[in-house]
Amino acid sequence: MNAQPQIFGTYLFDGAAAQRGYALNKMCYSFNSAANREAFLAGEEGYMRAYGLNEAQAQAIRARDVLGLLHAGGNVYYLAKFAGILKLDVQDLGAAQTGVSKDEFKARLVAQNNQPDHL
Structure with a gap:
């Protein structure tokens, strides 16, 4: 098995990361809807539970830790939806x-x- 190339300052988003981050990315994709963005802001904990985020993902959301979200399997394109809620x-x-x-x-x-x- 070949080792994945390491590129300084990047996080590899491969099949394993996609599987690990599925719930997180699905939740972030839901933010395409204004109603879902409002629902998240009205009750973040319940919204995260509804999407089945694991504790590392939920903690990164709570801390607004974008790097933590990348490490937890977040795809930058989906995370941009979350960042928009934060006005980033x-x-x-x-x-x-x-x-x-x-x-x-x-x-x-x-x-x-x-x-x-x-x-």
Whole structure:
């Protein structure tokens, strides 16, 4: 069996992570509906129980710990739905994932975009 490649600062989302995070991602997908977002905010604990989140996932939700959610099998695209409830955008998620402030993350993006392409 081949080892999965390690890329610094990333979390591999593979089949095992998808299975581990199924309940969490299903719950986050439900946030496409405004009524579901409101229901979550009105009773987070009950909402998490209804989707069958495990304790690590529920604790990460309670702590608003995006990195913890990634470790718990969260898919960044589904977690973006949860982040929206918290009034966070994709740059906030990127900053959290890389361990820098949002301003530092944005500066990195600008610097990266200003690099010449090397083919």
